[in-house]
Amino acid sequence: MGVSDNATITSKGQVTIPKRIRDELGLTAGTEIEFIIEEGGTIRVQPKEPPLQRLRSVKEKLSEYDVDIEEMRRESKAAWSSHIDEDET
Template sequence: MSEATLTAKGQTTIPKEIRERLGLEAGDKLTFTTLSDGTVVMRAKTRRLLDLAGSLTRPGQPSVSVEEMKPFRS
């Protein structure tokens, strides 16, 4: 369990171990959701296109260019 302190301005520092585990970097956007039981869920909203690179490929699968993905128009 990690702990943080809230400042008078409403600011806090996310503990280093949490930032590293979530891959958070300066400037990343975060969303906070309050559940009905009072639990607060924080999610990293910023995802870079490069973070997604290769996420849909399988070994041996041929690559497809963006142009090949565009639908044909007449």
């Protein structure tokens, strides 16, 4: 990739993403982006992943581990239920 450019923050806190960066990333009007502050103060800007795609990504990453989603769901429900029971007493 290796594309870089500069931009200036306006008095309203807005930044215009330079055209060659938009073109490289396929960003068009209405595309949601997210800003991620990394260690050392680096700011990463990337297109926001649609919710369904994000769920697929999480599922793919979880499939790399020996994780039983249904068991996690049962444990979470039990923990939440016991928390509610404690609050009622």
